[in-house]
Amino acid sequence: MSEATKTVTPSASTAADKPRQKKKPTVIVDDVHVTYRVYASGRPAKEASFLRKRATSMRRLREVHAVRGISFTAHEGEAIGVIGANGSGKSTLLRTIAGLTPPTKGAVYAETEPTLLGVNAALINDLSGERNIVLGGLALGMSPEEVKEKYDAIAEFADIQDFLDLPMRTYSSGMSARLRFAIAASVTHRVLLIDEALAVGDAKFSRRSEERIRELRDQAGTVFLVSHSLKSVLDTCERALWIDKGILRLDGPSDEVVKAYQASVR
Amino acid sequence: MTSTAAPADTAQGLTKLGGRPTLGRYLTQLWGRRHFAWELAYSRFRSQNEEDRLGIGWTVLGPLINAAVYGLIFGVIMSKGTRPGNFVPYLVTGVFIFQYFSSCLSGGAKAIVGNMGLVRSLHFPRAVLPISLVLQNAFALMPMMVVLAVIVVLTGEPVTLRWLLVPPALVLYSMFNLGISFIAARLTIHVRDLAQLIPFISRVLFYMSGVFFAVKLTVSNDSGKSRILATVMEYNPVHIYIQLVRHGLLTPTDAKERLSLEVTGQTWVMGAAWGAGLMLLGFLYFWLAEERYGRE
Numbered sequence: 001m002s003e004a005t006k007t008v009t010p011s012a013s014t015a016a017d018k019p020r021q022k023k024k025p026t027v028i029v030d031d032v033h034v035t036y037r038v039y040a041s042g043r044p045a046k047e048a049s050f051l052r053k054r055a056t057s058m059r060r061l062r063e064v065h066a067v068r069g070i071s072f073t074a075h076e077g078e079a080i081g082v083i084g085a086n087g088s089g090k091s092t093l094l095r096t097i098a099g100l101t102p103p104t105k106g107a108v109y110a111e112t113e114p115t116l117l118g119v120n121a122a123l124i125n126d127l128s129g130e131r132n133i134v135l136g137g138l139a140l141g142m143s144p145e146e147v148k149e150k151y152d153a154i155a156e157f158a159d160i161q162d163f164l165d166l167p168m169r170t171y172s173s174g175m176s177a178r179l180r181f182a183i184a185a186s187v188t189h190r191v192l193l194i195d196e197a198l199a200v201g202d203a204k205f206s207r208r209s210e211e212r213i214r215e216l217r218d219q220a221g222t223v224f225l226v227s228h229s230l231k232s233v234l235d236t237c238e239r240a241l242w243i244d245k246g247i248l249r250l251d252g253p254s255d256e257v258v259k260a261y262q263a264s265v266r
Numbered sequence: 267m268t269s270t271a272a273p274a275d276t277a278q279g280l281t282k283l284g285g286r287p288t289l290g291r292y293l294t295q296l297w298g299r300r301h302f303a304w305e306l307a308y309s310r311f312r313s314q315n316e317e318d319r320l321g322i323g324w325t326v327l328g329p330l331i332n333a334a335v336y337g338l339i340f341g342v343i344m345s346k347g348t349r350p351g352n353f354v355p356y357l358v359t360g361v362f363i364f365q366y367f368s369s370c371l372s373g374g375a376k377a378i379v380g381n382m383g384l385v386r387s388l389h390f391p392r393a394v395l396p397i398s399l400v401l402q403n404a405f406a407l408m409p410m411m412v413v414l415a416v417i418v419v420l421t422g423e424p425v426t427l428r429w430l431l432v433p434p435a436l437v438l439y440s441m442f443n444l445g446i447s448f449i450a451a452r453l454t455i456h457v458r459d460l461a462q463l464i465p466f467i468s469r470v471l472f473y474m475s476g477v478f479f480a481v482k483l484t485v486s487n488d489s490g491k492s493r494i495l496a497t498v499m500e501y502n503p504v505h506i507y508i509q510l511v512r513h514g515l516l517t518p519t520d521a522k523e524r525l526s527l528e529v530t531g532q533t534w535v536m537g538a539a540w541g542a543g544l545m546l547l548g549f550l551y552f553w554l555a556e557e558r559y560g561r562e
Contacts, residue, residue, distance in 0.1 A: 028277050099283035100386060102557070109280035113389045124309075124384070126316075131309045138302035139388045167313075180387075 023075035026191055026222040027097060027114065031106035034067040034092050066092040068246035069106070074191075079213060079223045081233030081254050083261055084243035090226045093243060094193045097224065114191035115140075117184045125169040129160055129179055132168055136183035150186050157212075158182035159205070174201050185212050192216055193224045210236050230258050286556045287391075295391045303394045307401035314402075325406040326413045333361040340478045350480055350526040355418045355516055360477035362410045363508045366403055367443055368468045373399045374447025375454045375461050378559050385559055392559045393552055396447040404440055411436075418515050428514045435510035438541035442503055445544030448552040455559060474498065475505040480526035503540040510537055 066089045074080055082090050095101040097108055098116035123132040133154050137147035155161055158179040160171070168176055178201055184192070194213070201209065213236050217223050227233050233240055233254055240254035242261050250257050276282065287295065315324045337357050341349070350356050377395040378385060385392065411432075419425065454460050476484075481499045499505055513529035 025278050025280065028280055030277070099389070102284050108283045109277045110283055111280055113283060115389070116387060123387075126313055127309050131305075131313075135302065135305055135309065136388075138299070138305055139384070139390050141298060141390075144301050 023077065025073050025075050026078075026111060027074040028109040029070055029072050029074075029093075029097065029106075030109065032067055032070050032093070032096055032103040032108060033065070033105040034089075034096055034101060035104040036064040036066055036092075037061060066246055067096065067103075070243070070246075070248045071106075072241065072248065072251055074222045074224070076222065077217055078239055079217045079225065079237040081237035081240040081257075082224060082226045082243060083228075083230065083233060083240060083258065084249075085265075088243045089246040090243050091195055094195050094224060094226055097191075098193050110191060112190050114193055115184060115187075115189045116193040116195065117181060123168060123176075123180065123183075126167055128167055129155075129158075129164045129171070132179065133164075133183060136180075137186065140183070140187050142187065154179075154182045154186050157185070157208070174205070177201055178205050181209055181212075185209075185216065188219050189216065189221055191222045191224070193226075195226045196228070206232065230262070234258055284557055286553070289553065292391055292393070292553055292556065296393055296397075299390050299394050302390065303398040303401060306394070307398040307405060310398070311402045311405040322409070326409050329362050329365045329410060330358075330413065332365070333358045336361060336478050349478075350483070350523045351519060352421055352423065352516065352523070355414075355421050355423060356480075356512065356526075357478050358414060358417050359512050359515060360475070360508050362407075362414050363439070363511050364472060364475060364477050364504065365410070366407050366439065367446070367504050367507075368472070369403045369406070370400050370443035370447045371450055371468055372464050373403065374450035375464050377447060377451040379454050379458065379461070392556060393448070393549065396451045396552065397444065399447055400440060400444045403443070407436070414515070423515065424517055426517060428517075431514040432511055435507060435514060435537065438510075438537045439507040441541035441545040442507065445541075445546070445548030448545075448548030452552050452555050455555065471502070471504055474502050475508060477508065481505065482525050482528065483522065501536065503537070503544075506533055506537045506540065509533060 068089075070093060082093065084090050092101060094116060096103050097110075097114055099108065099110075099113050100116060123136055127135070133151055134147055137150065137154070138144070142150070155164060158175075158181070160175055160179055163171065163175065168179070171179070181194075181201075192213075210232065213223050213225065223236075225233060225237055237254045239252070240250075240257035241248060242250040242257050244264075250260055286292075312322070315321050318324055320327060337354065340357075341353060374396055377399045378392060381395055385395075415429075450460075450464070476499060481496065509527075509529055510533060513527055513533075516523075516527055518524040518527050
């Protein structure tokens with residue numbers, strides 16, 4: 001971890017900004033660094049500062065510099081793919097853009113708080129799919145009438161009509177991913193962040209979700225998509241960010257970025 | 267994008283993320299999610315005993331068995347002098363009313379840390395979670411109050427106009443419990459270990475609240491030490507609320523019972539002060555850490 005602490009400036013970050021200068025920015029990420037403090041035993045660092053002195057003497061406290069100075073600007077109507085190896089900081093970056101993990105240094109600017117849709121974004125496992133649709137909708141800020149209106153569309157999109165009365169813990173991972181996406185996608189978001197949430201769905205669902213992502217983007221929103229499926233990045237996004245070991249390696253049209261990424265892997 | 271030492275609060279018309287909303291804005295957001303808080307409380311209440319044969323019945327059966335156990339033990343061990351004449355409704359009221367507090371305390375401690383999945387995936391004012399927890403326990407209190415009323419009548423207590431004093435007492439008590447769960451919810455974020463201590467805090471309060479004995483008959487006012495104990499118990503908010511409900515439901519028949527059920531205007535003032543005070547303090551304390559929930 002010794003080389004991890006040195007600051008790295010983004011190498012190529014503004015390449016994609018030029019053709020989009022006229023469009024309104026929706027998210028500005030300004031030199032964001034994220035550092036996690038983790039106990040090496042695997043127990044996460046907590047806020048209990050009065051315990052920390054003693055705790056460090058017993059368990060090694062280790063700093064993980066997950067994101068190291070990333071800057072870019074996202075605009076209206078963009079779908080941005082985020083690619084990179086496992087552990088390169090993609091998910092951390094998305095959680096920071098969503099306002100759920102505070103940056104250690106730098107800042108994220110946005111109009112409203114972006115919505116993050118992640119793989120482990122659990123709804124309430126003990127409750128039925130039906131209750132989760134209602135609760136998820138209300139949590140997103142819909143009124144009870146809106147939820148009633150959109151209920152059928154959500155259930156249909158998730159394609160789980162036969163299992164709506166069963167508790168969510170009995171769902172397969174694909175089924176619950178579909179339900180989560182269907183709920184989150186039922187609202188028009190200015191900025192929607194999707195973190196591998198579509199990977200577990202079947203072919204039919206990934207086609208429909210890609211369609212929905214395009215729709216959301218056309219409603220002048222911005223969509224971020226973290227995915228290991230380079231094909232789905234190419235299919236849905238015209239711009240891509242390649243994150244490598246916490247720094248932004250390349251930012252540009254998705255076909256170029258994907259090509260460069262593939263070349264580096266081989 | 268040039269970065270400065272301290273990032274500005276706005277850039278090109280966008281606002282910086284991660285700040286805590288102002289109190290007014292927070293209250294507006296909270297009001298916007300009132301349906302969410304209600305539905306969450308109701309769904310959780312309906313599902314909590316779903317896997318048991320008797321289902322919702324356990325919300326009443328559990329505390330009832332609890333009361334029976336305490337009644338059996340303390341009714342036999344303790345001298346007659348410490349308990350009022352009609353002991354059964356006196357004890358059951360104490361156990362049921364205390365139950366509401368203890369589940370708000372232990373549930374409040376888990377309101378944020380037990381809902382990390384929800385907190386990490388959706389933006390909503392986090393105060394929704396402790397509020398919905400207290401609502402959920404208030405739903406559970408309703409059937410308990412019905413059973414309590416039946417027990418009170420079956421044990422020969424008359425139905426009086428004083429019953430009307432029970433709902434306002436419960437409202438003040440709910441405000442107090444809301445304050446408690448706000449505070450417990452934030453404290454366990456800072457020190458996770460606190461959740462381990464909650465059962466003991468609950469236990470101490472149980473013995474300090476006159477659940478199964480009458481404070482006025484048990485703790486004498488003569489010597490210095492027991493006077494302090496008596497004063498602490500008298501001002502103990504949980505004891506105050508238990509007494510307010512008892513005063514509403516039970517009718518004294520002799521001097522001893524009159525003393526054990528005595529409630530004055532001062533008791534009501536203290537109940538109102540504890541309720542309003544703790545609710546406000548708890549809410550402010552919870553709101554001050556809003557930006558920290560779910561981030562570690």
